[in-house]
Amino acid sequence: MQLIGRNLSPFVRRTAIVLKLLELPYEQVGLSTADDTAEIAKINPVVRVPSLILDGGEILVDSNAIIDHLLEMGDPGHALLPASGAARRAVLRFAAIGHGVMEKSVASSYERNRRPKEKIFDGWVNQVDSQVTGGLVALNDAAAAGDWLYGDHLTLADVNAVVAHDFTAISAPYLVKDNPYPALAALSRRCGALPAFADTVFKPG
Ligand SMILES: N[C@@H](CCC(=O)N[C@@H](CS)C(=O)NCC(=O)O)C(=O)O
Missing domain, CATH: 1.20.1050.10 (Glutathione S-transferase Yfyf (Class Pi); Chain A, domain 2)
Known part of the structure; x- marks a missing residue:
């Protein structure tokens, strides 16, 4: 998986923390919305970070949607977010x-x-x-x-x-x-x- 964005962004950092807490392997691509607008636009049409590119190429955008997926995939015991x-x-x-x-x-x-x-x-x-x-x-x-x-x-x-x-x-x-x-x-x-x-x-x- 590739996490797009720099940890200066709190939304990117919280996503990176969840990835690490769940021990999910990923590579970080440190693009910045101020300097790398064109590259980020190819990944997220709204030109924001974070995005997460899954191994099969599917792209998730917005830390809420990304973390929702990470928890579904990597937190079966619901340690980070109680089930109900x-x-x-x-x-x-x-x-x-x-x-x-x-x-x-x-x-x-x-x-x-x-x-x-x-x-x-x-x-x-x-x-x-x-x-x-x-x-x-x-x-x-x-x-x-x-x-x-x-x-x-x-x-x-x-x-x-x-x-x-x-x-x-x-x-x-x-x-x-x-x-x-x-x-x-x-x-x-x-x-x-x-x-x-x-x-x-x-x-x-
Ligand atoms: N709701 C989004 C917010 C993402 C966001 O605003 N990211 C900032 C970086 S800190 C950004 O991409 N800003 C560029 C812009 O909105 O133009 C999330 O939780 O991921």
Whole structure:
């Protein structure tokens, strides 16, 4: 399998982490939406990462659709996402909040970095940033309540929360200044010691 995209993207990184946690072999093709637009367009018509090219050539797009397939194929015991019921809904809820933080952190970064300076609208940047912090507060509260966001082991909820936290620390460091989310930061440090997380930290260059 080929994972398309760089781990700077939180959506690519969370997909890479799930691949590693499930010990599914893959090769990563580090294309960037900013620099490799034409190549990515041949893989995903919406020109976004990640995509996953399966061994037979089938192409999956969007981290949600990709991870859905990876879990179906590689997590028969439903360790990362409970099979049904209240437990599944709870993990999906936290996972969605984490995914939402990623989306709003990326949006904030685009607003601040992809416009000419005179076209940046601070009011909208502040609105988007407040959505990021709302999500981080919720994830921090959940992280403070136990060892894992849900249950007694690592799930997709923790993967998304840690990736969302780590990406915000890179893309909007002013939002995590003075350690406002200590329980989430501690979860990030603890997960960061696991190879699936450590090996997917974005390394520029
Ligand atoms: N919902 C998608 C979001 C993917 C996404 O927005 N990826 C960003 C990179 S962080 C991207 O490709 N941005 C380019 C663009 O949207 O133009 C997912 O979960 O995979």
